[in-house]
Amino acid sequence: MTLRVLVPWQRLVDELTIPGIEPILWHINDDPEDAPPSDVLVTERPSNPQLRSRVSRIKGLKHVHLLSLGYEWVLEHLPEKVSLTNSKGAVEDATAEHCLALILASLRQLSQVGKQQRERNWTRTWTGSLHGSKVVLLGAGGVGNEIRSRLLPFKPAELTTFARTERVHEQGYRIYSLDRLRGFLPTADVVIVALPHTPETEKLIDAEFLSAMKNGALLVNVGRGPIVDTEALLLELLAGRLHAALDVTDPEPLPANHALWSAPNCIITPHMAGDTGQFISLVSELAVNQVIAFAHGEELANQIIN
Incomplete structure (x- = not known):
C-alpha cells in the first residue's frame, strides 16, 4: 500500500x-x-x-x-x-539567533543609525547595551533556553527566567513562576517573550503589565502575537515610553494600514525568526x-x- x-x-x-x-x-x-x-x-x-x-x-x-x-x-x-x-x-537555534538580532538592533538604535546613513549624517549616537542590563526572559522551553545561552556571553547584570511552573533548571539556574513576574518588571531593561500561545498566556502582556515596565525599557516578542495586547502596546509606543522589537504581532499578518507599522521605537519583522x-x-x-x-x-x- x-x-x-x-x-x-x-x-x-x-x-x-x-x-x-x-x-x-x-x-x-x-x-x-x-x-x-x-x-x-x-x-x-x-x-x-x-x-x-x-x-x-x-x-x-x-x-x-x-x-x-x-x-x-x-x-x-x-x-x-x-x-x-x-x-x-x-527551530530553536534560528529563533534564538533572530531574537538576539532584534535585541541588539533595538538597543544599539540601528534603525536610527540607518536613517542617518541614508541622510549622510555623521552623528555619533549613545545607545543602550545588553552588557549591564537587567533582562527578564519569559519562556523556559527549547527556544527560551537557546535565547538564554546566547544572552549570557553579553554579560547582562541580571538574567531572570520565568515559566508556568517554578523549578530549578538542569543547568542549575532558577526558573520563577509567571505569577511572580510583576515584581521584576519595574527594574527590567529588556523583557523577552518566548512563550507559547495558550489560554493562560493570552494577552499576558496587557496594559497593567506594560505600565509596570520602566521608562525606556524594551519589549521583545518572538513567541506569539496574541500574548501581547497590541492596543495597549501601541499606546505606550506612541507616548514614547517603551521600545518594542516584534517578530510576531496580533493581528498577523499585520494589515498595511495598521498604526503599529509607523509607531516610534518599534522594529517589526514578518514572523521570520525561523526562516x-x-x-x-x-x-x-x-x-x-x-x-x-x-x-x-x-x-x-x-x-x-x-
Whole structure:
C-alpha cells in the first residue's frame, strides 16, 4: 500500500520519492483547491488564519507533521484519531539567533543609525547595551533556553527566567513562576517573550503589565502575537515610553494600514525568526525521517497527539 503524503516544497517531493511513498506537492497557503485525499500532511503554519480549516477537510488523513514548534493553531481543525508531531529540535537555534538580532538592533538604535546613513549624517549616537542590563526572559522551553545561552556571553547584570511552573533548571539556574513576574518588571531593561500561545498566556502582556515596565525599557516578542495586547502596546509606543522589537504581532499578518507599522521605537519583522537556510535543512531532514518512520509503523519523534 502506497502512503500518500502532502508536502509544501519540491525539495521534500524529491527526497520522499521512494518506494511505498507518493509525495504530493500541496501548500496550505498557495494552492487554490483543497488538498486531495492523503494519509499524511506535512505543513507550515498558514499565514492566513482562514486557511487553517483546510486541514479538517483532507479525506483519509491519519497524521499531521508541522514544520514548526507551535501547534496550537491546528488543534481545533485536527480530525479525530489523527496523530500530530512538530519540529522540535530544528527551530530553536534560528529563533534564538533572530531574537538576539532584534535585541541588539533595538538597543544599539540601528534603525536610527540607518536613517542617518541614508541622510549622510555623521552623528555619533549613545545607545543602550545588553552588557549591564537587567533582562527578564519569559519562556523556559527549547527556544527560551537557546535565547538564554546566547544572552549570557553579553554579560547582562541580571538574567531572570520565568515559566508556568517554578523549578530549578538542569543547568542549575532558577526558573520563577509567571505569577511572580510583576515584581521584576519595574527594574527590567529588556523583557523577552518566548512563550507559547495558550489560554493562560493570552494577552499576558496587557496594559497593567506594560505600565509596570520602566521608562525606556524594551519589549521583545518572538513567541506569539496574541500574548501581547497590541492596543495597549501601541499606546505606550506612541507616548514614547517603551521600545518594542516584534517578530510576531496580533493581528498577523499585520494589515498595511495598521498604526503599529509607523509607531516610534518599534522594529517589526514578518514572523521570520525561523526562516534560514539552516532551518530549512534541519526541518526537511526531520520531516523526511518522520514520514519514513510513519510508513514503516515506527515510533515518531516529537509526538504531541498519538
